[in-house]
Amino acid sequence: MDVHFYKYQGAGNDFILIDHRISPIKDIDYESIKQLCDRRFGIGADGLMFLTAHPEYDFEMLYFNADGRPGSMCGNGGRCIVAFAKHLGIIDKETDFLAVDGPHYARISEKGNWIELQMIDLDTINRDGKAYVLNTGSPHYVIQQQDLINFDVYHNGKTIRNNDTYKENGINVNFVEDQGDHLFVRTFERGVEDETYACGTGVTAAAISIAKHKNQTGHIQTPVKVLGGDLKITFDYDGKQFTNVFLCGPAERVFEGEITF
Template sequence: MNIKFSKYQGAGNDFVLIDHRVGELKNIDSKLVAQLCDRRFGIGGDGLMFLTKHKDYDFEMVYYNSDGNVGSMCGNGGRCIVAFAKHLGVIENETNFLAVDGPHYAKITAEGNWVELQMIDVDTITADENAFVLNTGSPHYVKQVTDLASLDVFNKGKEIRNNDTYKTNGINVNFVEDKGDHLFVRTFERGVEDETYACGTGVTAVAMAMAQQKQPGHIETPIEVLGGKLQINFDYDGSKFTNVFLCGPAEKVFEGEVNF
């Protein structure tokens, strides 16, 4: 069977996307997903998504990590699937869709290359020594560092992700450096088990953790990641983050067919 796919990337976070509204693929398993995401023996990507029908929403996003397992919410993946839905003609410039962490609203430019995705509200941030832990649709660990460009993110992140506190369920590990006019972020992602060029739920978590040092109000945070630039906007009342938007590019890289 030949299945059509598209490859999208959002600030270097790349995904394989399949239109699954007619349900052609059967018996989807972790081995198949991992094979498709393999950068040497498959298409290659940080994750794979199916765009499926839903009676109450424009579509549903079904996300798998590159290790083949069903994933938690992926912010850049969410932005990419919105661009994919526009390309398919499922939506125009606004949408309400369903993901694993609930409903999401998003808007996309007419050109289809900039997506603003509403994320879940967050009201709980806990401390882990000098780091912060919170859930923005996926669990995140946030630690502020200096000289982030030279940090061994792979080994440091892997160590934290697999320590006694987090190894059972895993956690995404974010390191952040305050550059004054923006934040520089690098992330080790569970499920990929490597550093990625960007992590949408991760930069959202970082912006919230760092906002605790600021006065409450409407906060806009420019973010630099290895794959480009993102921006996080939200309202912060001193304890809760609402009207949270992850903003950035989402672009189609190529499309093709793969044989199963």
């Protein structure tokens, strides 16, 4: 069947989006999703999303990794699907939608392409040596790294993601450099099995980990630079729980077209 698709990107994290209300696909072919996300033989994307109807929310987000498999929460994908819902006329400036990790609230700024997405609250952070391990909707490993711009993220990230501890379920590996007035973050993503230009749940995990590391409390705003641009994380931390966590950044429509599923 022929299906209309849209391509969106958020800080270089790019996605194929399909309005599943209009073009329902009963039997989702994971191999087809993998091929569509392939950058040489398909459209090319870090993942694919279906926007589906839901009786209790504005819409539901169904996310698939670039390997074709159903994924955990994708923060930049969440911001992109909010922009997509706005384009479709489903929402205006605010929304409540459902994702794999539960309900999410989001708001769209007056600029139009700046989306502020509320992430899940967090009260558990574990350690693995010098690294922090936490779940911000997806599981993340966060470790500080100096001279990050010249660091081999692919090989080091792949090694950690596939070690004996994480190989079975996988983990996203984030390297973060505290540059004073902002964090610089690079991420090796499971499901993509490569470094991506941005990872929304990853920069959220990085900002929370650095706040924990520095014993910061109160209302915290953390500018973050990634290979694909600028993001911002805000949250409240009382020493026990991280709440009111927001991932903020741009989400833009790139192009649209027709594909055969």
